[in-house]
Amino acid sequence: MSDSTTITTKTPEETKQEVEKSNKNMMLNVGPSHPAMHGVIQISVELEGEVIRKADIEIGYLHRAFEKHSESGTYTQVFPYTDRLNYVSPAINNFGYAGAVEKLMGLEIPERCKYIRVIMSEIARVADHLTCIGASAMELGAFSVFLYMMKAREWLYELTENVTGARITISYGRIGGVKADLPKEFTEQCRQALKKTREVLEEVDGLLTRNRIFMDRMRGVGVISAEDAISFGITGPFLRSTGVAYDVRKAWPYLVYDRMNFDVPVGTTGDNFDRYLVRMEEMQQSMRIIEQALDQIPEGPTNIDHEGRVIEPDLMADLGKFGKTAGLLKNETLLEPTLEGTGKRVHLQIRANDKDAWIPPKEQVYSNIEALMNHFKIIMLGHGIRPPKGEVYNMVEGGNGELGFYIVSDGTDRPWRVRCNGPCMRPMAALAGIITGGQMADIIATFGSVNMIAGELDR
Amino acid sequence: MEVDKGGGTEFGFFTSRLDKMIGWARKFSVFQYPFITACCGMEYMSVACAHYDIDRFGAGLPRFSPRQADVLFVVGTISQKIAPVLLTVYEQMCSPKWVVAFGVCTCTGGFYDDYATVRGIDHVLPVDIYIPGCPPRPETVLNGLIMLQEKIQNQKQEV
Amino acid sequence: MPEAEWSKTLKKIQEQFGDRVIEMHAQLGQDTVVVSKAAIFELARFLRDDPDLKYNYLMDLTAVDHFTRKPRFEVVYHFLSLEYNARVRVKVPVGESDPEVESLTPLWKIANWLERETWDMFGIKFKNHPDLRRLLLYPEFQGHPLRKDYPVTKRQPLVGPKDPQA
Numbered sequence: 001m002s003d004s005t006t007i008t009t010k011t012p013e014e015t016k017q018e019v020e021k022s023n024k025n026m027m028l029n030v031g032p033s034h035p036a037m038h039g040v041i042q043i044s045v046e047l048e049g050e051v052i053r054k055a056d057i058e059i060g061y062l063h064r065a066f067e068k069h070s071e072s073g074t075y076t077q078v079f080p081y082t083d084r085l086n087y088v089s090p091a092i093n094n095f096g097y098a099g100a101v102e103k104l105m106g107l108e109i110p111e112r113c114k115y116i117r118v119i120m121s122e123i124a125r126v127a128d129h130l131t132c133i134g135a136s137a138m139e140l141g142a143f144s145v146f147l148y149m150m151k152a153r154e155w156l157y158e159l160t161e162n163v164t165g166a167r168i169t170i171s172y173g174r175i176g177g178v179k180a181d182l183p184k185e186f187t188e189q190c191r192q193a194l195k196k197t198r199e200v201l202e203e204v205d206g207l208l209t210r211n212r213i214f215m216d217r218m219r220g221v222g223v224i225s226a227e228d229a230i231s232f233g234i235t236g237p238f239l240r241s242t243g244v245a246y247d248v249r250k251a252w253p254y255l256v257y258d259r260m261n262f263d264v265p266v267g268t269t270g271d272n273f274d275r276y277l278v279r280m281e282e283m284q285q286s287m288r289i290i291e292q293a294l295d296q297i298p299e300g301p302t303n304i305d306h307e308g309r310v311i312e313p314d315l316m317a318d319l320g321k322f323g324k325t326a327g328l329l330k331n332e333t334l335l336e337p338t339l340e341g342t343g344k345r346v347h348l349q350i351r352a353n354d355k356d357a358w359i360p361p362k363e364q365v366y367s368n369i370e371a372l373m374n375h376f377k378i379i380m381l382g383h384g385i386r387p388p389k390g391e392v393y394n395m396v397e398g399g400n401g402e403l404g405f406y407i408v409s410d411g412t413d414r415p416w417r418v419r420c421n422g423p424c425m426r427p428m429a430a431l432a433g434i435i436t437g438g439q440m441a442d443i444i445a446t447f448g449s450v451n452m453i454a455g456e457l458d459r
Numbered sequence: 460m461e462v463d464k465g466g467g468t469e470f471g472f473f474t475s476r477l478d479k480m481i482g483w484a485r486k487f488s489v490f491q492y493p494f495i496t497a498c499c500g501m502e503y504m505s506v507a508c509a510h511y512d513i514d515r516f517g518a519g520l521p522r523f524s525p526r527q528a529d530v531l532f533v534v535g536t537i538s539q540k541i542a543p544v545l546l547t548v549y550e551q552m553c554s555p556k557w558v559v560a561f562g563v564c565t566c567t568g569g570f571y572d573d574y575a576t577v578r579g580i581d582h583v584l585p586v587d588i589y590i591p592g593c594p595p596r597p598e599t600v601l602n603g604l605i606m607l608q609e610k611i612q613n614q615k616q617e618v
Numbered sequence: 619m620p621e622a623e624w625s626k627t628l629k630k631i632q633e634q635f636g637d638r639v640i641e642m643h644a645q646l647g648q649d650t651v652v653v654s655k656a657a658i659f660e661l662a663r664f665l666r667d668d669p670d671l672k673y674n675y676l677m678d679l680t681a682v683d684h685f686t687r688k689p690r691f692e693v694v695y696h697f698l699s700l701e702y703n704a705r706v707r708v709k710v711p712v713g714e715s716d717p718e719v720e721s722l723t724p725l726w727k728i729a730n731w732l733e734r735e736t737w738d739m740f741g742i743k744f745k746n747h748p749d750l751r752r753l754l755l756y757p758e759f760q761g762h763p764l765r766k767d768y769p770v771t772k773r774q775p776l777v778g779p780k781d782p783q784a
């Protein structure tokens with residue numbers, strides 16, 4: 001624990017003096033670079049033997065000015081930054097932000113798009129929980145669990161890549177829709193991946209849930225009461241482990257969650273083991289949601305026969321530039337040459353049909369002046385998407401709890417203020433209190449169950 | 460590669476062969492110290508796990524103490540606040556040591572051009588291999604690793 | 619929105635704090651109250667403890683810099699009531715010359731960190747806060763970056779490694 005990687009960057013003056021006075025206590029820094037601190041935080045603890053007497057947590061090592069960047073770009077330019085908030089489940093952040101802007105503009109998004117958002121969010125949530133449990137099990141010495149979990153996550157990443165074109169930083173959300181439709185084989189692939197993930201979860205369940213060592217290190221450790229959790233504003237699995245069944249998807253349904261049939265698992269004691277169990281069960285529930293959504297998702301007329309051949313986007317651009325626009329409208333092309341599901345026919349299914357927020361399909365841009373103007377108005381600096389004056393708070397259930405976006409608009413194409421209210425900060429604020437009085441080695445287990453994601457904590 | 464320092468041909472011959480041998484040994488025992496801060500860490504996890512299997516290149520064992528590591532993998536955005544820590548970690552490593560910049564944030568700062576981040580870690584410490592990408596795909600990382608191995612093989616070895 | 623259509627929360631606040639309420643609306647279905655600086659602590663306690671409201675969550679605490687407007691800043695609170703499944707947003711205008719509001723740390727524990735962050739980013743002080751230091755940035759940092767007059771790319775000199783013994 002007291003490895004050479006413990007570096008003091010800041011020691012509070014008073015704490016130091018106190019320690020000097022009573023020389024039986026020892027100051028120890030865990031982090032910022034420490035094998036069990038996935039992500040960078042520093043926990044300075046004052047130890048009496050093995051028992052923690054006082055703890056101080058320093059965060060902010062990954063402050064990347066998300067809120068400042070959002071103010072300096074247009075509404076669409078915020079999406080890449082939201083990917084990197086909670087980089088384990090980027091889809092949820094994308095949709096949370098997009099939802100906020102849509103609420104502000106009063107946009108209604110198509111049915112199919114809502115289902116796509118639900119499916120992608122739940123895939124992200126499963127990946128998030130897989131990473132959390134895998135990493136925290138690894139820190140307790142169960143390395144094989146980590147390898148299994150990563151294997152399962154890899155299947156989900158492949159799935160994500162098929163749909164969005166990227167593995168992690170997907171930028172898949174758009175204001176009023178998503179970037180692309182689901183590819184043709186998605187349903188089949190998704191069911192396969194879920195089946196394999198279930199097998200992995202079963203295996204992990206066998207390895208951990210009744211494992212004596214694991215239970216001894218998790219049970220009764222890191223306990224927090226429901227009152228404390230509420231006072232700290234904690235949401236998500238951390239809150240549910242204390243027995244409070246608050247889930248944004250149930251309490252404030254968004255997208256099509258009100259049509260889904262799923263349970264919210266709760267714990268009883270609020271210790272690490274309960275949090276582990278809650279996360280395990282949540283993954284099962286998420287997969288249930290995905291399967292229901294796959295059954296219910298409305299098929300658009302994406303398979304309708306059409307005239308004309310599919311031509312390459314760059315060729316179409318060239319034709320358009322030389323004015324050879326005759327018959328171009330009949331053709332179909334992909335918005336993104338590398339991605340399936342971005343053709344013209346699917347456009348109406350996945351984007352809100354609103355000229356204020358919707359980039360028209362490329363075929364129309366290159367063949368008629370209205371669409372060209374529309375495209376121009378949205379892309380050009382100083383025009384763009386302009387929500388009306390006002391403010392909005394939109395929340396979604398992120399991997400770790402309620403993820404809120406508070407947007408203030410002044411009527412221009414740039415947000416006046418974007419506030420991301422990430423769920424990670426609350427358990428981190430509570431952590432110092434939770435670990436005080438416990439054993440030094442329990443920091444690892446408790447910290448693992450917080451599932452701190454530095455990008456979202458420090459923004 | 461400069462080998463012929465001693466003047467005599469035989470001496471040069473021996474040093475060059477010795478150099479090669481040490482290089483060969485070193486390139487397949489890359490003990491890395493992953494300095495993980497941000498999103499790139501997720502890709503690093505993927506690379507290190509069974510799917511992409513970094514063990515094939517003799518780099519499977521991360522050492523979480525800089526004193527036992529040869530290669531510093533800087534993975535993720537380096538902010539102004541963490542930069543002194545990174546430098547301390549680098550200074551604690553024993554020579555010979557190499558630094559890999561993993562992800563565009565560490566190469567140039569990426570799209571985080573703001574008051575809180577460092578524009579590329581080469582403002583703070585010398586870098587041997589840059590792996591671009593945001594985050595780089597696991598294949599890119601493996602490619603970077605192979606390039607690092609070539610570099611280790613071909614350089615003049617300190618003993 | 620006409621007064622008759624106000625939610626229970628807004629009506630109750632109007633009853634109790636009528637004289638100190640500056641503005642009230644429910645734009646986009648989100649209850650919003652603007653109150654004067656002096657009333658915020660009392661209002662927060664009222665929202666938390668009133669048996670008809672029970673806003674037991676402090677969901678978010680942040681600020682907005684309106685720059686050209688006077689007063690320049692606005693501290694924004696979001697409260698959530700688990701029991702009644704209701705939300706309310708409370709805003710407090712704060713002037714540039716004396717940016718200080720009452721701290722909510724006695725009521726909610728999370729207020730401690732959220733207020734530290736707001737101090738860090740906007741330079742708004744919180745009276746009676748036990749430990750008001752920077753949360754995200756380092757102590758050597760000059761200025762408050764989320765104020766509109768701080769340029770996004772304005773870097774400050776790197777702080778070198780410190781001697782842990784010193």
Ligand code: SF4
Nearest residue numbers: 498499562563564593
């Ligand atoms: S390069 Fe991209 S993925 Fe990697 S840390 Fe930077 S922002 Fe994150």
